[in-house]
Amino acid sequence: MTVEIPKSLAELPVGEPRWVGRRVRRTEDAALLTGRVEFIDDVQLPGMLHCAILRSPFAHARITSIDVSAALALDGVAAVVTGADARAWANPPRSAPEGWGALCIAAEKASFVGEPVAAVAATSRYVAEDALELIEVDYEPLDVVEDPFAAMQPDSELVHEDQGTNVMMQRVFTWGEVDAALAGAAHTFTERFRWNRLGANPTETYGCVCEWDPMSLDIVVRGAMQSPSSFALGRAATFGLASNKVRVVGHAHGGSFGGKGNARGTDIACMLSRKAGGRPVKWIEDRSEYMTAGASQAWDRHYEATLTTDAEGVVTALVVKLVDDIGASGDGFGAISAAKPLTAFTGPYTIPVARYDLTLVATNKVPASPYRGMGPPPHFFVLEQMMDIAARGLAIDPAEMRRRNFIPADRFPYTIPSGNEYDSGSYERVLDEALDLAGYEQLRKDQAAARAEGRLVGIGVASAIEPGVFDWNAYAIVGMPQTGVPEGATVGVDITGSITVRVGFSHEGQGQPTLVSQLVAEYFAVEMDAVRVVHLDTASAPPSFGPGGSRLGVAITGAVLGACERVRDKMATVVAAIMHCDAGDVELRDGRFRVAGRPEVDMTVAQVAGTMLARSDLLPEGMDPLPEATYVWTAPGRTPADEEGRAKSYLTAAQAVHVVVVEIDAETGVVEIVRYCLVDDCGTRLNPVVVEGQTDGSVAQGIGAALYEEYVYGDEAQPLTASFMDYLMPTINEVPAIEKREVVTPSPVSPLGAKGCGEGAMHTTPAAVMCAVNDALAPLGVMAREVPAAPNRVWNLLRSAGTQR
Amino acid sequence: MKPAPLDYAAPETLAEAVALLADASREAKVIAGGQSLMPMLNMRLARPELLVDLRRVDGLDHIREEHGAIRIGAMTSKREVEQSPLVRERLPLLHAATLHVGHPQIRSRGTVGGSMAQADPAAEYPCVAVALGATMRVVGPGGERTIPAADFFVTYLTTALEEDEILVEVSFPVPAPGTGWSFTEISRRHGDFALAGAAITVALDGAGTVADSAIVLFGVGPGPVRAHAAEARIRGGRPGDELYREAGAAVAAALTDPPADVHADSEYRRHLAATMTTRGLAEAVQRT
DSSP, X not given: OOOOOOSSGGGSSSSSOSSTTSOOOOTTHHHXXXXXXOOGGGOOOTTOEEEEEEEOSSSSEEEEEEEOHHHHHSTTEEEEEEHHXXXXXXXXXXXXXTTOOOOSSOSSEEOSTTOEEEEEEESSHHHHHHHHTTOEEEEEEOOOOOOXXXXXXXXXXXXXXXXXXXXXXXXXXXXXXXXHHHHTOSEXXXXXXXXXXXXOOOSSOOEEEEEEOTTTOOEEEEEOOSOHHHHHHHHHHXXXXXXXXXXXXXXXXXXXXXXXXXXXXXXXXXXXXXXXXXXXXXXXXXXXXXXXXSTTXXXXXXXXXEEEEOTTSOEEEEEEEEEEEEESOSTTXXXXXXHGGGGGTTTTBOOOOEEEXXXXXXXXXXXXXXXXXXXXXXXXXXXXXXXHHHHHHTTOOHHHHHHHHBOOGGGOSEEOTTSOEEOOOOHHHHHHXXXXXXXXXXXXXXXXXXXXXXXXXXXXXXXXXXXXXXXGGGGGGGTXXXXXOOEEEEEEEOTTSOEEEEESSOOOSSSXXXXXXXXXXXXXXXXXXXXXXXXXXXXXXXSOOOSOTTOHHHHHHHHHHHHHHHHHHHHHHHHHHHHTSOGGGEEEETTEEEETTEEEEEEEHHHHHHHHHHOGGGSOTTOOOOXXXXXXEOOTTOOOOOTTOOOOOSSEEXXXXXXXEEEEOTTTOOEEEEEXXXXXXXXXOSOHHHHHHHHHHHHHHHHIIIIIOXXXXXXXXXXXXXXXXXXXXXXXXXXXXXXXXXXXXXXXXXXXXXXXXXXXXXXTHHHHHHHHHHHHHGGGTOXXXXXXXXXXXXXXXXXXXXXOO | OOOOSOEEEOOSSHHHHHHHHHOTTSOEEEESSOTTHHHHHHTTSOOOSEEEEOTTOTTOOOEEEETTEEEXXXXXXXXXXXXXXXXXXXXXXXXXXXXXXSOHHHHHHOBHHHHHHHTOTTOHHHHHHHHTTOEEEEEETTEEEEEEHHHHEEETTEESOOTTOEEEEEEEEOOOXXXXXXXXXXXXXXXXXXSEEEEEEEEEOTTXXXXXXXXXXXXXXXXXXXXXXXXXXXXXXXXXXXXXXXXXXXXXXXXXXXXXXXXXXHHHHHHHHHHHHHHHHHHHHHTO
C-alpha cells in the first residue's frame, strides 16, 4: 500500500501544530551535557584490553623487517598485530575510486606519516604505549610523492606500484555546448586558486570497542561512528564475513562533520581481539592520531577556473579545472568530495553550460576524508571569486552581479547543466533581505569613507546552494553505483498508549531525537515527552544511513511520518470494525479517531492500541494486533547517473546570501570580521532552534576555513600541524555575533517541505569572507587566491602591492 | 598519548623538594601548573623519571608589596595575578600581559613560576620580567640566590636554573610614577602564543623627551630580546610618529634571523616586531 507523506504542516492530522515548526528546546541536551549518555570511552567490559598503534614516521618507506618479540614479552601485553596479520585476515577496503584501498596495517611499505605499522593490545593504554617502544621496525626510505603535479609526471615515484600511475582518475565532463559559449563570449575571466587541506575536528575523536569471537567469527563493534550501518557493511567486506555476522552498536558521540569513523583503527582492534581469544579491545583515537592519520583532512585542491559573460554580465559558461590531492589511498572516500559539486556545479545561477576537468592524484599524505559540505565549499569559493572578478571587470556591483544571474523564482523545478534538479527557491528575495539586513547601501558609503582614510575595508556578498538529502548517485563518477539512501523508523504504541520510536541512526548531536519526538507528538497529539526514541544496533535496526549530506532531518521526517501513517491506517481498520463503518470514513484528528457523520463517538489512540493488544474479541478476524509499523523512506524521483555523471541526485536545494564586512590591518595583514549578516532559505524549518544552531556552527567552521585552518606538510610530507597548537580552529573570540534572517520557500517534493540544512553556512561562508577580503584588497590591485587568508599570506600580498611602509 | 612510566612526589617542604631534585640517581623534573609539561609528558617528548610537584609546598603562593617591589610566589596562578588589585595598580604592564596568556582555564592552572622556568620564547611572562627588570629568587641545595631576569632566560626553553634549583619567587620592582608602558602582541587567535610582541616601558624627562625606556620583544628570538639599539635610538628623542617608526626600524635592523614556523616566516616576524614596537611605543608614551 502506498503511503502519502505529508508535504506541508497543513497536511498533519492536527488543527494548529504545537511542536513541529516551533522553537522547541532540544530534549537530549541535558543528558549529553551532563555526560549521562554512554560515550564510547565510558564503556568498560569484562576482560577488556586497550589498543595502541605504532605509526610510520616516514611518508614513504619500505618496511624491511619488523620484530615484535620484546613487545609481546612485556608484562600486560596480550596481543600484537602487524601487516602480516592484516594480509592474512583482511581485504583491502572499498575505496573511491575503486581499487585504491590500503590494508589497515601497512604490510610492505608505509605510504604516509602516521600509517599503522603494528598495534598492541594490553591491560592499559599506558602499557600498550610502552610496548610500542619495544617494537623494532627497519625502514628503507623511498622517494616521497609530495606534490600532485610532480606525481602526475611519468617518472614519478608511485604510491601504489600496482596501479602503474599516481593518477587515480582523470576525466573531463562537458555539459552543453561549452566550446561555442567560450568562443562567443563577450568577456572571459580566468584565474587560479588554491584551497589548502583542512577538515573536521569534532569535540570527541573516534573510538571503538571491538570483539571478534574466534569460534563463531561474529564481530561486535561498539563505536562512535557517523553511520553504523555503512560501517557494518564495510567491516563485513573487509573481513570477508556475511553482513549479518557484524553487529555495530553506534554510541552517542560528540559530533562528526565527516570525521567520525576510523575504519583502520576499528579493523586493527578487531584483529587484536581475535588474537587475544575474543577479549574486547578498546581503541580511543587520540587527537594527534586523529589529526595526522584519522579522518581529519579534506580538500587539498588546485583550481583553475574560467567564467565567461555576455556584454551585460550574464554568465554564459563556467569551466573548472581541479587537481585534487587525495593522499595515499581512496579508502577515506575523499574523492566523493570531488564528485559532489556536480549536484550544484553552477550554484544559484542560470549558467547554461559548464565543464569540469577533474584529476584525482595520489600522494604520500594521509588519505582525504569527508568534511562538512563534502566538496562544494571550495567549489563555491572559486565560483564566487569568479563572479566578483567578473563584476569588478565589468564594473557591476557584486550584489547586482548575483541578481542578474540568479535562477528566477518562477523557473523551478530547475535542471542545472550538471544534471541535478533544484526543487524551489526565492533567490532574489533572499538577496534583498540580506542587503536590507546589512544596510548594504550605507555599508558601501562607509567603505568609501574608510578607503579615503587609507583603510582596507571590504564587503563580501556571496550566495551558494546547499544540496540537501544526499544520494549515492551524485557520486557515480567516482564509483558509487546506488540510487537512493533508505532511512527507516518503527513507530509503536503500547498497551497503555505510550509511543516508542525505534531508529537506526546513532546520536550525533544535531537534534534528530528531538525532531522525532516533535513529529510523533504532533501526529498523535500527545506531549513530546510521551514519545521515547530508541537507537537500535545494526542487527535490529531498519535500513538506515544516519546523518550525512544534509539528509537526516528530512529523511527521518519521511520515515517517521510514513510509519505514523501506517499505524493510523491499521488503527482506522480497528476503529471501523468497532464502529461498524467503512475504514475510509474514519479520520484521525487531534489524537482522536472519529467517524464521518457521527460526531458523538470517538476513540483515542491509546484506546485503539489497548483494544488491539487486550481485546482480541473486538478485532476483525485475521487482524494483525500489533499497533506498530515500520516505514523506510527514500527520496522520490531520483535517477541513475548518465555517462556524464548527470542525475537527479540531492533532493533539495537550500540557498543563502551572506554579507560580510572585513577590515584588514594594512601593516600586519590581519583580517578582522567586522560584521556578519546572512539570510538563508532551507524551506520549512522543522525546529528553528536547531536550524540556527547548525548555522552558527557552520559559519564558525567557514570562518576557520577562510582565515585559520590548514594542515601543513613540510619536507618529505612530514605533517607540521599535529596538534591544536598549530592547527587553528576559530574560538568564540574569532567568530563574531551573526545577524540572521530567514526566507521560507517550502520544498514541493520533501516531507513537510523541509530542505537539508545540516551542512549549511559552510557552503557560503568561506566564499563570502574571501569575497570581502578581496574587496578590501581590490584598490591595491592584488587578490587573495589561497585559503586560509592567514596574516603572513595577506602581508605578502600587501607587500607585493608596495603598500608596506 | 600517555606518559612513559615515572614516579611522582608531592613534598611538603622546599627542602624536601630540593633534596629530591638533588638526588642524582633519578632524573627529576619540577611540575607546577602542568600547562606545558603535561602535554610534553603525554607525547613522551619529556621523560623524567620523577615528577616533583610543588603544589603542597607552603609559602610559594602570594602576591605582596615589599621594599618597592611586588613579590609573587612561584606557585601563584596567573588567574590570581590577573585578579590581583595590587598587580593591576602597581604593575599594569604585567596585568595587561596576563590577559594574553591562554584563556581563563589555562590561567587558573598555569603558574607564574612555571612560565618563567619553562622559558618559551613566545610566552608573555619572560618578556615582561625582562622589561620590568624583575629578579628571580631560587633555592638549591646550597641555599638561596637571586638572578636578574636579564640573565635568567638563556635560550629556547632554557634558564639559568641549575637542575637541582627551584624558582620560588619573582620580584618585580614597581616602576617610578609617570612611567609609561604598553603590551602589544599579535597572535593568530586570542590566547595563542605570540607571533611577535613587545613589552615596553618609557619615561620622559622634564622637557618631554625620552629619558629612559625598556623595549623587550618576544616571539622573535630564542628568548626575550631586549632592543638595545632601538632604546638608544630614542633616548633624548621627542616622542612622535617619526620617532616610533625609527624605533621600529631599529628593531627590524637589529633582529638577526627571527624564527620561522607554519604561521609566520622570518621576514614577517621581523616586520611584526617592528610594527609592535612602533605601535607599542606610541601607546606607552600616551600613558606617561
